[in-house]
Amino acid sequence: MDNCLFCKIARGEIPSRKVYEDDEVFAFHDINPARPVHILVIPKRHITSLATVGDDDAPVLGRMLAVANKLASESGSPDGFRVIINNGRVGGQEVQHLHAHIVGGPEPVGPMLKRV
Ligand code: AMP
Ligand code: ZN
Numbered sequence: 726m727d728n729c730l731f732c733k734i735a736r737g738e739i740p741s742r743k744v745y746e747d748d749e750v751f752a753f754h755d756i757n758p759a760r761p762v763h764i765l766v767i768p769k770r771h772i773t774s775l776a777t778v779g780d781d782d783a784p785v786l787g788r789m790l791a792v793a794n795k796l797a798s799e800s801g802s803p804d805g806f807r808v809i810i811n812n813g814r815v816g817g818q819e820v821q822h823l824h825a826h827i828v829g830g831p832e833p834v835g836p837m838l839k840r841v
Pocket of ligand 2: 726729730731732733770771772821822
């Protein structure tokens with residue numbers, strides 16, 4: 726995807742504060758952190774959202790979650806963390822390249838959702 730922000734970040738064409746990279750996933754600090762630890766983990770290959778994944782995507786989805794604990798611990802959230810994946814309009818997804826938010830820090834992140 727030529728014009729996708731997170732594809733460009735994964736390719737190094739747009740700078741980011743990288744925290745991890747392997748052959749399948751790339752992780753970097755969120756530019757506007759909501760908690761002391763706020764990392765985004767993305768597949769290097771463009772996937773728009775969980776609404777567009779297929780069976781072939783299962784390994785990279787697993788990798789995104791498998792690295793979360795290590796990244797959270799090493800970045801200042803050793804006692805737990807939260808993973809958030811926003812999808813589509815209802816999920817409040819702003820960047821149309823699948824990403825898992827890993828949020829945490831020394832203190833609890835807080836209630837899961839504000840009740841409406
Ligand atoms: P979402 O609403 O789930 O699509 O989240 C998009 C996230 O991407 C937000 O938390 C933004 O702060 C973050 N973001 C947008 N642009 C950048 C960027 N260039 N580098 C790092 N994070 C970004
Ligand atoms: Zn992309």
